[in-house]
Amino acid sequence: xxVNLPQDQLDRLHELKENxxxxxxxWLDYWYEYSxxxxxQFWVCVGVILIPLIVLYFLIDKKRIFLLGFxxxxxxxxxxxxxxxxxxxxxxxxxxxxxxxLPIQLGIDTSLVPVLFIxxxxxxxxNKKNFYLYMLGLIVFLSFIMKPxxxxxxxxxxxxxxxxxxxxxxxxxxxxxxxAITNVFLHLHSKAKENDSLLEKHS
Numbered sequence: 001x002x003v004n005l006p007q008d009q010l011d012r013l014h015e016l017k018e019n020x021x022x023x024x025x026x027w028l029d030y031w032y033e034y035s036x037x038x039x040x041q042f043w044v045c046v047g048v049i050l051i052p053l054i055v056l057y058f059l060i061d062k063k064r065i066f067l068l069g070f071x072x073x074x075x076x077x078x079x080x081x082x083x084x085x086x087x088x089x090x091x092x093x094x095x096x097x098x099x100x101x102l103p104i105q106l107g108i109d110t111s112l113v114p115v116l117f118i119x120x121x122x123x124x125x126x127n128k129k130n131f132y133l134y135m136l137g138l139i140v141f142l143s144f145i146m147k148p149x150x151x152x153x154x155x156x157x158x159x160x161x162x163x164x165x166x167x168x169x170x171x172x173x174x175x176x177x178x179x180a181i182t183n184v185f186l187h188l189h190s191k192a193k194e195n196d197s198l199l200e201k202h203s
Contacts, residue, residue, distance in 0.1 A: 024101070031100030041155070045098035048107035052115035061122050070185065072118035074178035079109040082170055086162070093157035108150065113142060117175065135175050143168035 005013075035042055060068055083105070086092040094105035120138050124131050143164050150156040158164075 028100050031097060035096045035100070039096070041096035042098060044155070045096055045105070045107050049098060049111045052112045056115045056118060059119060059122075061126070064122065064125065067182070067186070068118050068122055071121055071178055071182045072114045074181050075114040075117045075174060076110055078174040078177055079113060082174065083109050090159050091162040091166075093159055095154050095157065105156065108155070116142070117178075131179070136172075139168060139171040139175065142171055 035045075083092065087094070092105075097105055098107060116138060117135070120134055121131075123129070124134050147156065147164055147167055151158060158167075
């Protein structure tokens with residue numbers, strides 16, 4: 001049975017889509033004028049995307065690559081979500097981007113930051129250090145040293161009351177969520193291996 005949407009809802013939806021198209025075009029025009037290939041900021045943004053991934057390729061512990069990759073991908077996903085929400089509600093502003101079609105600044109929180117967390121996590125595992133202590137140290141560095149440098153050079157602006165302490169709390173939540181999800185999957189994997197071992201013994 002076909003259900004038709006009310007006309008006022010269709011009109012409102014059409015209006016929103018038109019505004020969205022105009023907004024995307026305006027961002028593209030802005031990017032061409034201020035953040036395109038002929039600016040040094042564009043190449044910094046590209047480097048922030050590619051260089052961390054190249055470094056990770058050579059430094060990641062191949063024996064733990066799935067664990068480290070899963071943890072890092074969690075960081076990446078949560079940062080994309082938080083960055084998208086922060087940008088939509090104008091808490092974060094990015095004057096320069098490598099890719100103008102995305103609302104987020106692809107690179108800093110979606111490449112550089114996850115790679116830093118992966119490498120610190122790898123160091124923690126290899127040296128049997130306290131996860132929370134060293135992750136806290138990295139979070140402090142990102143929130144109160146790296147982000148102010150980015151703001152000072154206009155790669156990021158904080159708006160509408162957002163500040164570095166809020167970024168600190170955001171990183172804490174992201175790391176705790178990523179750690180919890182990783183531990184859940186590690187537990188499920190361990191239980192599956194135990195069940196397989198029991199089946200082999202009784203077969």
